Structure formats: structure tokens, C-alpha cells
Amino acid sequence: MSKRNVFSIIILLIIVPLTVYFGALVFKDKHYLWLSLCVALLSCSPLFFIFERKEASSAELSVIAVLVAISVLGRFAFAWIPGFKPITAITVISAIWLGKEAGFAIGALSAVISNCYFGQGPWTPFQMLSWGLIGFFAGLLFKALQKNRILVCVFGGLSGVAYSLTMDVWTTVWVDNTFNLSRYLASVAIAFPTTVAYAISNVVFIWFLSKPIGNKLSRIKK
Numbered sequence: 001m002s003k004r005n006v007f008s009i010i011i012l013l014i015i016v017p018l019t020v021y022f023g024a025l026v027f028k029d030k031h032y033l034w035l036s037l038c039v040a041l042l043s044c045s046p047l048f049f050i051f052e053r054k055e056a057s058s059a060e061l062s063v064i065a066v067l068v069a070i071s072v073l074g075r076f077a078f079a080w081i082p083g084f085k086p087i088t089a090i091t092v093i094s095a096i097w098l099g100k101e102a103g104f105a106i107g108a109l110s111a112v113i114s115n116c117y118f119g120q121g122p123w124t125p126f127q128m129l130s131w132g133l134i135g136f137f138a139g140l141l142f143k144a145l146q147k148n149r150i151l152v153c154v155f156g157g158l159s160g161v162a163y164s165l166t167m168d169v170w171t172t173v174w175v176d177n178t179f180n181l182s183r184y185l186a187s188v189a190i191a192f193p194t195t196v197a198y199a200i201s202n203v204v205f206i207w208f209l210s211k212p213i214g215n216k217l218s219r220i221k222k
Helices: 003-027 032-052 058-077 087-098 100-118 124-140 142-147 149-176 181-190 192-221
Strands: none
Touching (some): 003 149, 032 100, 058 100, 058 192, 087 124, 087 142, 124 149, 149 192, 181 192
16 A cells, blocks of 8 residues: 555554544543544644645645535534534545545544534544544545445445444443443434434435535546
8 A cells, every 4th residue: 555545544543543532531521622632633644644745735725624614514504403414425525536534634623613613522532533434434435436426325324324323432431431332232222313314314415415516526626
């Protein structure tokens, strides 16, 4: 693999998840803002690496910043509907066209910035990790997802389930200060209606947004 891929995998798939998990165990509900800041910096570091190697332009970074802003504003706009958020859809679409590093950064930054309105807390790093990983894997599967809008919708629906399952890990760790399987399964069962609603909302947003946003991002890349 290229140095870029090795660096991205080490930072985004190993260091960030370990930072979030062990940070939750050590700090519990204290110092979560520092933990969120660490996750934000780590999430952006692959982009900095790409930029320094001249593999990305300042124009592309500007596009990423705009997409984060759109994602955050979208969460504000649909705050009145529980479980109905466009962050996953915008993160997935962005990652398909801009790459896995951009997808992770957009997902993670959308979480921490939008929580300035919705409320920061010990859950924020887990939200950053969840949406970040969704963006990473969408960018990893970009060749298949670019060609089929239905496949992107399926990926979005599964991403909603994955997001909820990851957040249930936080619930378990926060209550027991360790991973308790029985409590985790109970949390999954209690959150099932919200999980279904969020998965459906992802499919709806991706269906309507993937073509217009995808076309614009494709033209920008060219």
C-alpha cells in the first residue's frame, strides 16, 4: 500500500478508535472536550498529510469545509424530527467523490461542530468516530458506490444501523465503565425504533441528494 493509505489506516482505524474507547474509560464524563479536540485533530491529520504531499489542493480543502457546513446546517434544519439527520448522507456522498480521508473528516467534524448547538458531552467523541468511520468506508468502496444509487442507499441504511450500534457501545461504557454485553444488548433493543427511523432517513436523504451533490463534486474533481 502507499504511504498515504498506511498513514490513513493507522490513524483513522486504529489510533482514533483506541483514543475514543480508552478516553471514555479513563475520563468517563470528565475532560470530554479535550478528548473531542484530540479526535478532531487526528481526524484531520490524514488530510494534512495529503495536502503536504501535494495530493490535495487548497480548493479541495475549501470544498470539504463547505460540505461540513452544509452537513451541520442540515442537522439544525431537521432537529425538530427525531432521528432524521442528513449528516450520514452528506458524509457518504462526499466520501464517494473526495476520498476516505475527506469522508472521515467531514463526518467527525460535522458531529463536534453541530454539537456546539445540540450540546457537547462524553457522547461527542463516539459520534465523531461513528460518522467518521461511515465516511471512511464509503470512500473505500467508492468504485462500486459511484455507479449505483440504489447501492448507495443500501449502504446508507446499513450505516444508520452501524451508527446506532456504535453509540450503544458508548451507553454501555458510560454506565458500567467497561463493556457489558447484556447491557449492550438491552441498549440495542431499547434504541431499535430510533435505529430504524435513522436508517430510513439516511436512505431518503441519499436518494434525493446523491445525484445533485455527486454531479457537482464530480465536476469539481475534474
